[in-house]
Amino acid sequence: MNEVGYVIGLVAVSAAVLALGVWFVRREIRDEVSPALVLWTGYAVVAAFVVFGVVRTSWVVLS
Amino acid sequence: MRTSFLNEHSLGWLGLAGRLYLGFVFLTAGIAKLPEPTITEQAVRSYQLLPWQIAPAYALALPIAEIVLGGLLILGLFTRSAATATALGMASFIVGITSAWARGLNIDCGCFGGGGASADPSYLADTIRDLGWLAIAVYLIVVRRTKLALDDLLFRRDAALDDYSESSKKTELGSST
Structure with missing residues (x-):
């Protein structure tokens, strides 16, 4: 498997997941499932985990 | 009306099946790793990611987290939060396995104990299996309610009462007309 191709795929999939996450949080807020602050805080934690994972993995794979 | 009633119920039962299955998978994985922290540590190091x-801390924390998440899923307690954490865990395992594959490492995933160098790694099978488990975790996040969950007993009391009072109103209105 090509390392550069792997990293491009990883970044693309992660960006798609984060975009889907925004859609999901907005849907949950619209349906009043939980307070908006709680949902956006949860999203920020998940997004931070995803971004850290992508950066770390990309760094290791490409180095 | 009848169709939506059936759908809601079948989705809830499907959620229960997913919860129990994924919960037992995580519980099994955690119990398998917990007594062997040095082997788990070796498995973690073989990925060369962290x-x-x-x-050592990751090798100790991972089985405990898996056992806790497995227990929460089986009980249906904090289901959506537990499913979110489970999905993140599965995603990180998939990234670990596929990155090892991309780098040409020859390791065993160590998902249920063991791990380290392997002459015959099964990256494709492990990735497909983990993608299936990730799909179940995502389903549990999206479906909102599952059957026989402690969440319903502890946190949805008001909602249950609202449902009851709504149905009572309808019955009363129906009987008065």
Whole structure:
């Protein structure tokens, strides 16, 4: 498997997941499932985990 | 009306099946790793992803987290939060396995104990299996309610009462007309 191709795929999939996450949080807020602050805080934690994972993995794979 | 009633119920039962299955998978994985922290540490290091110093703490924390998440899923307690954490865990395992594959490492995933160098790694099978488990975790996040969950007993009391009072109103209105 090509390392550069792997990293491009990883970044693309992660960006798609984060975009889907925004859609999901907005849907949950619209349906009043939980307070908006709680949902956006949860999203920020998940997004931070995803971004850290992508950066770390990309760094290791490409180095 | 009848169709939506059936759908809601079948989705809830499907959620229960997913919860129990994924819960037992995580519980089994955690119990398998817990008594062997040095072997788990070796498995973590073989991925060459985390800094060397973090591996012992990660090897200790991972099985405990898996057992806790497995227990929460089986009980249906904090289901959506537990499913979110499970999905993140599965995603990180998939990234670990596929990155090892991309780098040409020959390791065993160590998902249920063991791990380290392997002459015959099964990256494709492990990735497909983990994608299936990730799909179940995502379903549990999206479906909102599952059957026989402690969440319903502890946190949805008001909602249950609202449902009851709504149905009572309809019955009363129906009987008065």
